[in-house]
Amino acid sequence: MSWKDIYENKLVTAKEAVSKIGSNSRVVVGHAVGEPSELIDALVENKENYENVEIVHMVAMGKGEYAKEGMEKYFKHNSIFVGASTRDAVNSGRGDYTPCFFYEVPKLFKDGYMPVDVALIQVSKPDEHGYCSFGVSNDYTKPAAECAKLVIAEVNENMPRTMGDSFIHVSDIDCIVEASHQIIELKPPKIGEVEKAIGKHCASLIEDGSTLQLGIGAIPDAVLLFLKDKKDLGIHSEMISDGVVELVEAGVITNNKKTLHPGKIVVTFLMGTKRLYDFVNDNPMVETYPVSYVNDPTIIMKNYKMVSVNSCVQVDLMGQICSESIGMKQISGVGGQIDFIRGASMAKDGKSIIAIPSTAAKGKVSRIVPLLDEGAAVTTSRNDVDYVITEYGIAGLKGKTLKQRAKELINIAHPDFREGLIKEYENRFKCKF
Numbered sequence: 306m307s308w309k310d311i312y313e314n315k316l317v318t319a320k321e322a323v324s325k326i327g328s329n330s331r332v333v334v335g336h337a338v339g340e341p342s343e344l345i346d347a348l349v350e351n352k353e354n355y356e357n358v359e360i361v362h363m364v365a366m367g368k369g370e371y372a373k374e375g376m377e378k379y380f381k382h383n384s385i386f387v388g389a390s391t392r393d394a395v396n397s398g399r400g401d402y403t404p405c406f407f408y409e410v411p412k413l414f415k416d417g418y419m420p421v422d423v424a425l426i427q428v429s430k431p432d433e434h435g436y437c438s439f440g441v442s443n444d445y446t447k448p449a450a451e452c453a454k455l456v457i458a459e460v461n462e463n464m465p466r467t468m469g470d471s472f473i474h475v476s477d478i479d480c481i482v483e484a485s486h487q488i489i490e491l492k493p494p495k496i497g498e499v500e501k502a503i504g505k506h507c508a509s510l511i512e513d514g515s516t517l518q519l520g521i522g523a524i525p526d527a528v529l530l531f532l533k534d535k536k537d538l539g540i541h542s543e544m545i546s547d548g549v550v551e552l553v554e555a556g557v558i559t560n561n562k563k564t565l566h567p568g569k570i571v572v573t574f575l576m577g578t579k580r581l582y583d584f585v586n587d588n589p590m591v592e593t594y595p596v597s598y599v600n601d602p603t604i605i606m607k608n609y610k611m612v613s614v615n616s617c618v619q620v621d622l623m624g625q626i627c628s629e630s631i632g633m634k635q636i637s638g639v640g641g642q643i644d645f646i647r648g649a650s651m652a653k654d655g656k657s658i659i660a661i662p663s664t665a666a667k668g669k670v671s672r673i674v675p676l677l678d679e680g681a682a683v684t685t686s687r688n689d690v691d692y693v694i695t696e697y698g699i700a701g702l703k704g705k706t707l708k709q710r711a712k713e714l715i716n717i718a719h720p721d722f723r724e725g726l727i728k729e730y731e732n733r734f735k736c737k738f
């Protein structure tokens with residue numbers, strides 16, 4: 306049978322597809338802007354037919370209806386990264402959160418920790434050989450599809466076709482639902498004076514020929530603003546956004562000096578506007594791979610001059626970093642922060658940066674604190690941390706004693722909070738600042 310016949314035979318409606326899901330199944334759902342929204346809507350619509358269907362995913366960009374109050378009758382919600390639409394479920398006890406390094410998520414699925422009954426994925430239209438691309442979201446979605454008992458795919462004509470290890474053949478999909486909605490777009494963040502100052506400090510640590518990992522949001526975008534005079538930068542990153550396109554077009558990102566995958570941007574997922582999705586479509590310069598490869602610290606370390614830039618909620622005076630909770634309240638997840646901090650640290654001439662505004666909550670609280678809030682998760686340990694940057698400067702913590710670290714951090718805290726932090730320093734270390 307030709308792949309076209311296989312494709313035609315597997316075509317069903319979203320309703321028909323989700324009716325194949327049984328109660329007590331674990332359903333792994335594609336995430337971020339790759340979320341298969343029509344399948345999720347159909348799943349929620351079909352709720353009366355389910356009991357105890359576990360929904361597992363990372364960054365939830367959609368409506369998150371399955372996690373709303375009242376849905377616990379039908380669905381058990383298990384987040385590996387908490388987002389706006391799932392935060393309330395996780396913190397109210399209705400849902401739950403599984404701590405895990407991003408690069409190890411496929412291992413949870415494949416090695417029996419969290420066996421996958423159903424994978425709900427969104428992919429591109431098949432190419433002339435019958436292969437669909439995972440497009441904007443390869444990450445854990447491809448590995449989940451590889452080990453699921455039932456694979457249901459939303460085949461979207463608007464999903465860009467990304468290269469790399471990013472394909473699934475139509476014969477490996479059980480049910481196909483055609484879709485034609487636009488891929489979710491993320492508007493570029495507002496970059497203020499604080500972010501610009503942070504971006505400038507970060508850029509001062511980035512040498513020509515470096516390979517970069519940048520997270521999402523105003524700070525990574527501000528860093529990109531200050532890289533316009535650099536030469537031959539490369540990208541090996543969990544994700545990319547629109548800022549990268551600009552630097553490719555400006556000839557700053559060439560990937561030519563990369564020591565792993567020279568000439569290529571390597572990512573596991575991407576989120577941005579249509580401009581980014583058009584840029585990556587069928588572009589041999591951009592390769593996506595499963596997160597078990599891209600975020601593996603032993604792979605990341607093969608990039609000489611690897612620089613990672615991530616953010617956090619709080620850092621204590623020892624350099625312990627909390628990036629995912631405000632006290633006990635889980636607000637996000639570990640994602641790939643430690644994967645990249647460790648990979649960059651192991652790389653020849655690598656550096657890792659935690660970049661934060663010095664305050665939060667409209668200036669009411671310092672992010673540099675004597676102790677993390679009660680119940681806060683230590684995302685990055687004090688042994689892993691390298692540079693911390695605020696709008697007031699750069700603190701280099703690697704190789705520094707507890708007292709030296711505390712001094713470095715107090716010197717980049719917001720001036721309104723420095724006096725209080727100095728008192729804490731003097732109490733703790735029984736010596737003058």
Ligand code: COA
Nearest residue numbers: 520521522615616617618628637638639640641642665666
């Ligand atoms: N005390 C009280 N509130 C705090 C706070 C603190 N120390 N730190 C942050 N907040 C509040 C902010 O004020 C903001 O509130 P608002 O939404 O009401 O304005 C909210 O928490 C989010 O903080 P903010 O720093 O603005 O969020 P962000 O979008 O820049 O994301 C992280 C920062 C740390 C949450 C995010 O980078 C993350 O999840 N990191 C972990 C994962 C990771 O690093 N992945 C790898 C890269 S993709």
